[in-house]
Amino acid sequence: MVASRTKMCNNRGKRQHPIALTEKDNLVKQLRFIAATLLVASSSSAVALERASPNAWEPAEQKVVLYTKDKPPATPRLEDLELKESVSRWGITWTFDKPARVGRFVNDDFYVVGPVAVVKIDPAPRYGKEVADEELDGREKVAVDRRCRNGSMLNAPARREVAWDSGVMNYYHPEHRARLPIAMTPGDSLASSISLRRGEKVTYPYHAGTVRGEGDNSPVKIVAVLTCVAGPLAADAFRPGYAGHDPKIHLARDLRRELLPHFDRPADAPPAVKTAALLQRPWCDSCFFSFDVPQQSMPNYAQANAQCLANAALLACCEAKPEDQQRLLLNVIQIGIDYYSLVRQGHPGWVAHGGHGSGRKFPIVFAGVMLGDETMANINKSFPKAAFGEDEQTAYGDCWTGAKVVFTGHSGIDVVTGIGRDFVRAGNPWGPYEHLPPGRWVPEEFRSDAYRRANTSTCWVAQALVLRAMKLEKTWNHDAFFDYVDRWMCEDDKPFRIEIAKYCRPPYSKDVYLDDSKDWFHEGFADRPWIKQLWDKYRPLSAAPSDGWKQKHDDSYYRNAVEKQRKK
Secondary structure, eight states: OOOOSSSTTOOOOSSSSOOOOOHHHHHHHHHHHHHHHHHHHOHHHHHHHHHTOTTOOOOOOOOOOOOOSSSOOOOOOGGGSEEEEEEEETTEEEEEEEEEEEEEOTTSOEEEESSEEEEEEESOOEEGGGSOGGGOOSSOOOOGGGOEESOEEESOOSSSOBOSOTTOTTTBOGGGOOOSSEEEOTTOEEEEEEEOOTTOOOOOGGGTTOOTTSTTOOSEEEEEEEEEESSOOOTTBOOOOTTSOOSOOOBGGGOOGGGSOOOOOOTTOOOHHHHHHTTSSOOOOOSSTTTTOOTTTSOSSHHHHHHHHHHHHHHHTTOOSHHHHHHHHHHHHHHHHHHHHHHHTTOOEEOOBTBTTOSSHHHHHHHHHHHTOHHHHTHHHHSTTOEEHHHHTEEEOOOTTSOSEEEOOSSOBOTTTOOBOOOEETTEEOSOOTTSOGGGOOHHHHHHHHHIIIIIHHHHHHHHHHHHHTTOHHHHTOHHHHHHHHHHHHOOOHHHHHHHHHHOOTTSOSHHHHOTTOGGGSTTOOSSHHHHHHHHHHGGGSSSOTTGGGSOOOOHHHHHHHHHHHHO
16 A cells, blocks of 8 residues: 555544555555645746636635734724625625624624624535435435534534535534524624535545545535624734633734744745635634534645644744734634634644644644743643644653654553543554564554654644744653654664564555655655755754653653553
8 A cells, every 4th residue: 555645544434443445546646746845845836727617726815913012002982883684705604693793803704793693604504305315425324304414513523523524534523513593692603515526526635626526535625613792892803712702812912923033034934925825714614624624724634734723833033024924823723723623612632643733732832922921832731631733742752763752552541541542443452563674564654654754743843843943842741752853853764664664564664665756754754845855944943852752751650551452
């Protein structure tokens, strides 16, 4: 089996315990991801993509104003707000029972002063027999009364449950469907969706061409959020999380831009406006395997989530134009607020599982730090049972290569129990393995190593560089992550690749270990050349030593995880 750069052996299946896609499916996804990578990295290519189809992904203009504590915007009076019968955002229109006062958050999402009732949504939500048999996507095996298109949720649950569309695999819960008329009181958030039609192709650059019902793609196209508030808000207010009833409204005037380092912008870095646009629409991602994500708004694999968010934050450190930097910051921080809102209300987090657990902790920590919200910034201390892939897949331990920090496997170490996860495929574990030499690896431990190389480590480099440059190691509160990324970028792995290849057997390919041109599979790969350039220039300037991965640390956590897994 050819190792895929994006979804190595894509283990997202119809059951809670995942299954692998076929080799053909993986190859198709790999080619799409590589093509999308080139498109995102190139401004002209991205423009070409947008012009290729009348239904192409086209980001809306995002006007920004720089607010500071010295020059904050005034809070409008109620009568200053527009009186509207309806408002529209991202192709979704909400109509009220009577004209209501409306305003906009700093990211241009709407709020409405309540209480208010939404009596119509366009496109209309459709349920039961309103969804015809010919609209079903083939894998949609639900009773007629459970069918759904263009679903809405009022105060979306902070659980792996959604009601956007009955084609959502594993996590569709029709009991969360919000039925018209929808009464909203201050603190409520109404998240409404547009479903993909059968055969409709997604044009979001990271996965252009995907359709619902194929492989494990989400059937959701767009989600937009309407928030009900008690009164007018200042123009720099961030939208609270779409799960509703956030106790705090954050303000852009509080952004601590002085914490950002000032990097020289690489010549081949992507345009800030294009990158910010990838983050402009709501990222709704409460479930897992990306089964629920709005595909026209965000990447459909968490490896790409992590890359997209960290790349934007890294670009913000390079921007000389304050307006461009502000676009990047506003969008990354809004996504961080949404993820934090879920965790704050009890979401279990995003566990290690191949590349699916990455990318959520970083925007939470970054948003908390930039806003001066200590509870948000110190997410590990505030919510110690919330799982994040970057934490669960890195730990201090004796690696067979001589390193003192390890990748803890496809499914890592459970943050709640401290036990190496025993998810298995073909009878083999997906937990810790790097304490063993390759000659003792069981077949599925080669899968773990493939995920280490193709689907996790590469998307952590930009994160680690931003966090290091901002001196946020203690706030991140998982030192092994930083030393592991240093190992990934500094360790000469060629002799180790040769050793692994001696024991590699089908369906795992030794070619990706031995072929030096397959750099995306080798240590030192940073996802984009411009990121590698920034790493090489600025990582040595950090006060933190770069050889921590060679130094002995307390490895009792890892040793105990392995022992507990063995005893299960």
